[in-house]
Amino acid sequence: MALTYHSVPEVLVDALPYFDIGYEDTGVRESALALVEEETRRYKPTKNYLEQLGQPNYHSFETEVMKNEFERLSNRLPMDMLSMKRYELPVPPAGKQTDVTAWNECVENSYAQLEHQTTRILNLELMWDYGANTWKIYNSALQTMLEQAQKQLLELRKRVQEINFQRKHEQTQAGHKLNSLEQTWVGLVSKNYEIECAIAELEKDNQNLRKRKEGKRI
Structure with missing residues (x-):
């Protein structure tokens, strides 16, 4: 390996x-x-491999509200309390109890509060009449999305399994081929060794014959 x-x-x-x-x-x-x-x-990396991506802008998605909130958190300041002023029906201050304009402003504020409460009641009535069906439709859409996601997951798992089976098949075939080639190589090496040994014996015999021939001449 x-x-x-x-x-x-x-x-x-x-x-x-x-x-x-x-x-x-x-x-x-x-x-x-x-x-x-x-x-x-x-290994000592000396190159920025993310250089081609450019410098990231981590603040591009932040709105003014988010920036102000992040600044408040970094300065460890307390969160502003929820203002209930819009729900109050204050009367004119003591110095303007006889001021008609001040009283008109209070009346207009009460009208706005009344309209707001009327809108809330209307929303509750609409929720009572149509909210259940809306949630059923929403839940049905979620169920459809869940079924699609599960189907995609099964397909991916099936694909992964097929790839693993294919890899196993290819590797098994390659392994058997490598073993066969290795056995062929070992056989060829063994034959070469046998041939070399035979050649060595023949050379040895040839030398002995030459020595005998030279001895006879003497």
Whole structure:
């Protein structure tokens, strides 16, 4: 099991996990971790790999309200209390009890409050009449979305399983082919060794014959 590095970022993984054996042998995990540790120690990144993406703008989505709230939180200031002034019906102050304009403003404020309460009552009546059906439609839409998401999940799981089966099949075939090629290589090496041994014997016999021939001449 080895990693062969070509031009970055291409990486050729020379391994057949579905076919290879010996991953659980003693010392294999330690050796792999040692290789990773060594490469990590030698690797010193000096390049910004996200440079082509530009500088991120983390504040582009912030509104003025959000900016003010973030500023309040950073300064550890308390949150403003909910103003109930719009729901109050104040009378004119003591100095304007006889001022008709002040009383008209109070009356107009009461009219606005009354209209607001009337609108709330109307919304409640609409909710009573149509709210249940609206929620049923909403729940039905959620159920449809859930079924679609579940269907997509099943399809993805099926695809992942098919890819794993395909990888296993391809790796098994490659493993058998590698074993066959290895056996052929071993056979050829053995034959070459036998031929070399036979040649050595023939050379030895040839030398002996030459020595005998030279001895007879003498």
